[in-house]
Amino acid sequence: MNKYFTIITALLLSMFVLSCEKTNKHVALSDTNLFLQNTSEMVDLGLSVKWRGWNLGATRPEEFGDYYAWGETKPKSSFSWSNYIFCNGSEGSMTKYNSSDNKVAFKDYNYEDDAARKKLGGRWRTPTDEEWTELINKCIWIPLTSKGVNGMLVTAQNGNSVFFPYTGRYSGYYIDPSHGGSYWSSSISTDYPRCAVSVAMQWGIVYMWDMNRSDGQPIRPVAD
Numbered sequence: 001m002n003k004y005f006t007i008i009t010a011l012l013l014s015m016f017v018l019s020c021e022k023t024n025k026h027v028a029l030s031d032t033n034l035f036l037q038n039t040s041e042m043v044d045l046g047l048s049v050k051w052r053g054w055n056l057g058a059t060r061p062e063e064f065g066d067y068y069a070w071g072e073t074k075p076k077s078s079f080s081w082s083n084y085i086f087c088n089g090s091e092g093s094m095t096k097y098n099s100s101d102n103k104v105a106f107k108d109y110n111y112e113d114d115a116a117r118k119k120l121g122g123r124w125r126t127p128t129d130e131e132w133t134e135l136i137n138k139c140i141w142i143p144l145t146s147k148g149v150n151g152m153l154v155t156a157q158n159g160n161s162v163f164f165p166y167t168g169r170y171s172g173y174y175i176d177p178s179h180g181g182s183y184w185s186s187s188i189s190t191d192y193p194r195c196a197v198s199v200a201m202q203w204g205i206v207y208m209w210d211m212n213r214s215d216g217q218p219i220r221p222v223a224d
Contacts, residue, residue: 055167070188071096073115122223127220170217
């Protein structure tokens with residue numbers, strides 16, 4: 001298995017050098033199936049937490065999994081302020097994680113609103129914005145098409161990798177994967193209480209941004 005990851009890492013590094021000026025171009029590895037077969041549920045990237053090999057609600061790396069509003073523990077397919085559990089029907093009426101309770105992350109309520117902890121139990125949870133930042137800064141991100149699914153292959157210095165499919169997202173309506181996708185963190189925005197921090201991936205680029213908490217996005221769990 002280590003031999004396979006060494007081969008794949010070498011291929012990825014060579015493609016990264018060749019594609020620095022064309023980060024929006026997705027590549028397809030002949031070894032993709034080999035990578036997917038060797039992806040485990042818990043992947044050690046040599047970081048502060050272990051990352052799950054696939055999204056919450058998925059069973060393999062290229063599946064989208066389920067979509068959640070921030071802080072809701074059950075997936076759904078319709079997302080708006082009118083059906084968001086932590087407001088009174090509008091973005092200006094947050095009933096939890098607001099200026100009154102002074103809570104800013106799932107850990108502040110002992111993960112009772114964390115879908116990853118509720119569904120998987122144990123040490124699993126939704127990553128914080130700091131843990132996403134660590135993943136972005138300490139790993140190599142390469143656009144990759146895996147089994148016809150576009151996304152980003154993230155490779156750590158130890159040679160281990162995880163794949164993030166472009167999942168699209170719900171923001172009043174479904175924005176399809178051709179526009180990329182975004183994933184939740186467990187942290188609310190410090191500037192806008194109606195928003196939470198998420199990670200966007202599109203056109204071969206990854207960045208942090210604030211999203212309305214009522215929007216629907218997938219979750220990629222981590223474990224301590």
